[in-house]
Amino acid sequence: MDKQTITIYDVAREASVSMATVSRVVNGNPNVKPATRKKVLEVIDRLDYRPNAVARGLASKKTTTVGVIIPDVTNIYFSSLARGIDDVATMYKYNIILANSDGNSQKEIQVLNTLLAKQVDGVIFMGHQITDSIRTEFMRSKTPIVLAGSVDPDEQIGSVNIDYVAAIDEATSTLIRHGNKKIAFVTGNLNQPINGTYRLKGYKKALAKAKIPYDPSLVFETEYSYKAGEAVWDRVKAAGATAAVIGDDELAIGLLNGAGDDEINIPNDFELITSNDSKLAEIARPKMSSITQPLYDIGAVAMRLLTKMMNKEDIANQTILLPYGIVERGTTK
Amino acid sequence: MDKQTITIYDVAREASVSMATVSRVVNGNPNVKPATRKKVLEVIDRLDYRPNAVARGLASKKTTTVGVIIPDVTNIYFSSLARGIDDVATMYKYNIILANSDGNSQKEIQVLNTLLAKQVDGVIFMGHQITDSIRTEFMRSKTPIVLAGSVDPDEQIGSVNIDYVAAIDEATSTLIRHGNKKIAFVTGNLNQPINGTYRLKGYKKALAKAKIPYDPSLVFETEYSYKAGEAVWDRVKAAGATAAVIGDDELAIGLLNGAGDDEINIPNDFELITSNDSKLAEIARPKMSSITQPLYDIGAVAMRLLTKMMNKEDIANQTILLPYGIVERGTTK
């Protein structure tokens, strides 16, 4: 009553050829006489044979599976990247093992290790920061790794991002051009390079160009969540800001609604620009002005880069920056 | 220069025991003398040995991975389920292979087959409907399968859902109680049982109880998307409806914004209740009244059910209905 499986051996017997030949036709190896191929194919069809990918993986040392470490699938920013990853993975005949890490360094390491144990051919990592411990794990393994939407200041690891410095600079400058002097910068943990290093730098750069002194009390560090956005509004208001550049869409929509519920007229009394242009930006009322980034493509390009690495092709540049833009919608004048 | 891997054999040699013993300690088999266990563990640690999960899978016929077929990770409804799935999968030491199907029957079958080829120990299927072709594939395989947030009218396959009939009945009744006579029912493809069979039945039931005649022109069939929601507003308005029950949150928020952009006062001039109570419901302005469903738990329970099946435990009831509720927020009076 056991699941009785058809193996390559059964096919070989029925077709009166050797396993090797069956293996060749299954793998599309051209060194097979057309007549033989046809015969084998017929048997495969008749027996409904499906090659066992695990055995294949053991013999060939390739699993056609890549690991994807993601902070949280539920976050639209990351799930958009994930979709791009999966689509090109599928295109190249790979499957993805998806693992949520909650951005927790402990879990990331643990998950990475189980992925490596499962012999994934490569891994795509999304995370808020590359801690030393995870970097050590990366380096220790020979398995190709690329970062998607996640920066590594050292640029030791392949990665796909946008130019966060320039993007935030441009967003901030837009707000300045609209006449704002006191612009809040609201984002996630400043210990994370994307915030503390890149985005903050862009923010300061824009201020400097406009000769506006940098005021640390206008920098708000909070978590990426809707609730946090609502909560931070009072502080932003208290600081006297007339506009804000925000590092995350959920956070931004929280702040936007917080302000709205506080009877603030947006954009007339307060302007804001968010960072990711996810679905949320258009769902909000008013629709949010935003830095635009090709989320899907970041994932797609990261996966494409990974395929090249897995294929041992040499790659010109493993630190890829995709173009960004700015859309002005209802939250800017 | 090849990735030189440490195998169980190396460990056995270094610890001067047999492979079998090493295998036993790795798998926590109790039939090992503590002293031996300690010795082996030390060598494992020293050599930094990591068991090869592929070889393990081949030998044991268990891969500790499950396949998850999802229409689109980018959809908050499904990604919420996925998160629940992954969390309990992790809890039970499984990993998930996540594959997007776009709800396309062709792709579903194709993906299911590659998952089976990869010898997953089970699969969780999310989809808008169980077509005959996919059901055939399900039945053909001995691999346990459970549906999450997806109905199969035949109840042949394990599944976890809420009682959609009762939920929509209650939502519609709420609107009726508020004095509405012309209530639109806006949802996805009516060929899908969840819409055409369950939800529609609930809608009709509520009308019947209130002795309101069923009017097919108040039923709107569209796709689950924000744009579709915006687009359908004009039709809903033209039909003279004063309220709507909506089958999907993105769709609902689209309709809500469509009405809002049309200067309709919600909830005074138009009421609506949506179905999934995802993050979007609270993000919308006004916040949306909704059927509440434990999205995360649906995924979690589905995965738990699957672990039982994979474990060959017998299960009392494989068609599980989780409790739902109704929250009234800003889109109802």
Next chain:
DNA sequence: AAAAGCATTTAAAACGCTTGCATTTTTTTG
């Protein structure tokens, strides 16, 4: 008609681990 050259095909050795069974060692028992 034998030799050469190719195109096909086969045999069998991995791949790294689990597991049933046999064997050895240790503990218990009378």
Next chain:
DNA sequence: CAAAAAAATGCAAGCGTTTTAAATGCTTTT
């Protein structure tokens, strides 16, 4: 203390493929 029972360990046969070296057929040459 010997015998019986229990515990620990080792042996070796798989698991279902891929892959390399070797063998076999066919054609073509000469």
